[in-house]
Amino acid sequence: MSDNNQFEPVIVGFTCNWCSYRAADAAGMARIKYSPNVRLIRLMCSGRIDPQFVLKALSEGADGVLITGCHPGDCHYVEQNYKTLRRYALLKRTLRQMGLEDNRVRLVWASAAEGRILAEEIDKFVSDVRALGPLNWIKMATTTYVDPAPASA
Amino acid sequence: MAKPKFAMYWAASCGGCEIAVLNIAEKILDVDANFDVVFWPVAMDAKYKDVEGMSDGEITLCLFNGGIRNDENERLAKLLRKKSAVLVAFGSCANEGCIPGLANLTSGKAVIETAFSTVSTDNPHNVRPAYDYPAAEGELHIPRMYETLKTLDQVVPVDYYMPGCPPESHQIATVIDLVIAALKGEAKLPPAGAVIGAGNSTVCDECSRKRSEKLIKEFRRTWQIPMDQQECLLEQGILCSGMATRSGCNARCPAANMPCIGCYGPAPDVVDQGARMMSAVSSVIDSKDPAEIERILDGIVDPAGTFYRFGLASSLLHRAKAQ
Ligand code: SF4
Ligand code: SF4
Ligand code: FES
Numbered sequence: 001m002s003d004n005n006q007f008e009p010v011i012v013g014f015t016c017n018w019c020s021y022r023a024a025d026a027a028g029m030a031r032i033k034y035s036p037n038v039r040l041i042r043l044m045c046s047g048r049i050d051p052q053f054v055l056k057a058l059s060e061g062a063d064g065v066l067i068t069g070c071h072p073g074d075c076h077y078v079e080q081n082y083k084t085l086r087r088y089a090l091l092k093r094t095l096r097q098m099g100l101e102d103n104r105v106r107l108v109w110a111s112a113a114e115g116r117i118l119a120e121e122i123d124k125f126v127s128d129v130r131a132l133g134p135l136n137w138i139k140m141a142t143t144t145y146v147d148p149a150p151a152s153a
Numbered sequence: 154m155a156k157p158k159f160a161m162y163w164a165a166s167c168g169g170c171e172i173a174v175l176n177i178a179e180k181i182l183d184v185d186a187n188f189d190v191v192f193w194p195v196a197m198d199a200k201y202k203d204v205e206g207m208s209d210g211e212i213t214l215c216l217f218n219g220g221i222r223n224d225e226n227e228r229l230a231k232l233l234r235k236k237s238a239v240l241v242a243f244g245s246c247a248n249e250g251c252i253p254g255l256a257n258l259t260s261g262k263a264v265i266e267t268a269f270s271t272v273s274t275d276n277p278h279n280v281r282p283a284y285d286y287p288a289a290e291g292e293l294h295i296p297r298m299y300e301t302l303k304t305l306d307q308v309v310p311v312d313y314y315m316p317g318c319p320p321e322s323h324q325i326a327t328v329i330d331l332v333i334a335a336l337k338g339e340a341k342l343p344p345a346g347a348v349i350g351a352g353n354s355t356v357c358d359e360c361s362r363k364r365s366e367k368l369i370k371e372f373r374r375t376w377q378i379p380m381d382q383q384e385c386l387l388e389q390g391i392l393c394s395g396m397a398t399r400s401g402c403n404a405r406c407p408a409a410n411m412p413c414i415g416c417y418g419p420a421p422d423v424v425d426q427g428a429r430m431m432s433a434v435s436s437v438i439d440s441k442d443p444a445e446i447e448r449i450l451d452g453i454v455d456p457a458g459t460f461y462r463f464g465l466a467s468s469l470l471h472r473a474k475a476q
Pocket of ligand 2: 318356398399402403404405406407412413414415416417418
């Protein structure tokens with residue numbers, strides 16, 4: 001909770017070394033303010049983002065996960081971000097079946113020059129996740145017994 | 154000298170693991186020759202209190218199959234852990250949750266509703282089970298069902314993991330030989346925590362189908378196309394879990410013209426079998442266009458149920474979001 005009692009989501013943000021991390025860096029250099037809720041993790045490429053990373057973050061306390069990378073066509077490793085695009089689409093479908101709200105995982109492209117755009121996208125994402133409230137993923141409700149009685153009519 | 158003691162127990166499972174053990178044919182005589190079978194509900198009459206009366210670690214080898222669906226399963230898991238020197242999570246249910254673990258996609262309440270009140274159930278008075286029932290002879294109790302199905306190692310420490318739905322008979326025979334040899338001091342057991350009775354790579358590695366790095370534009374179900382007998386199934390657009398799944402079955406299903414559905418659990422170094430499948434599947438889709446990608450993905454009717462058919466309860470998320 002922040003000073004004004006609003007919920008402050010914990011967000012894990014994956015960046016790629018060549019575009020989106022530089023965008024975040026550029027935003028900092030230009031003193032563009034954005035929500036401090038995102039913990040940025042730098043990888044070489046968005047193609048390195050194994051869906052396991054996203055699931056681990058969500059299951060261990062993150063309220064949302066932001067995936068970022070170079071714009072389609074601009075990936076330093078040529079086509080890896082297209083793979084990211086496909087993985088993300090499939091991950092979203094699976095997560096929907098797991099009951100996760102759509103707004104908790106988001107993909108954003110940002111070039112090294114787009115510090116301002118990335119900052120805006122981060123702010124938008126933080127406020128969307130904030131609106132959803134805490135995730136508190138419960139892996140197993142061990143002590144909860146199922147009540148077998150029919151739902152009262 | 155008294156023979157070492159053997160036990161086998163089933164928790165939330167289908168009974169296939171028990172059949173698989175009986176399927177080792179004459180090898181079962183070795184089990185009988187080398188072990189004293191002290192507890193095996195499917196094969197012999199034994200009471201829980203007999204196990205309770207044993208001393209700790211008295212059972213040399215216990216094969217535990219089934220997931221932990223209710224408080225009876227958990228009680229027996231804890232009891233057998235205490236009484237067994239070597240506890241093996243036997244079969245996919247005990248290892249990863251398997252098909253019973255798919256119930257973790259929904260709520261316990263919905264599971265009960267489906268079992269007792271949907272169209273396929275003849276239950277005109279909507280009778281439901283009650284955990285406690287005062288009968289004339291005394292109070293009756295049935296096990297209390299958990300909201301979330303758990304794997305064996307989510308409730309007790311496990312010595313060895315033996316995957317498969319069910320484990321292949323030749324693998325069971327090998328493990329039994331190994332344990333007997335170890336008891337005679339002729340072999341050493343693998344380090345605790347090891348996966349036994351399985352391979353150390355992926356089903357794809359054992360599969361003889363031809364892979365040519367072909368990309369696909371459409372997913373199809375097995376009945377929708379005449380399958381090529383030699384070509385990799387995934388490259389024919391059929392979802393095959395070989396890449397995410399541990400070897401050990403000799404790639405039985407693809408050899409029989411059926412895709413691997415993942416029963417040997419996550420491959421070595423894979424934490425989350427479903428996540429690995431998502432990666433693998435994303436790599437074979439031939440498109441860079443978001444709209445087209447979505448259209449191709451429409452061909453995967455049930456992603457969570459397909460990718461996590463066996464591994465949901467042991468996945469990173471364990472279950473769908475609790476209500
Ligand atoms: S994807 Fe399936 S068919 Fe293809 S090589 Fe792997 S196991 Fe064999
Ligand atoms: S091919 Fe896959 S589903 Fe078939 S037995 Fe082997 S691991 Fe199990
Ligand atoms: S290097 Fe940025 S997405 Fe690949």
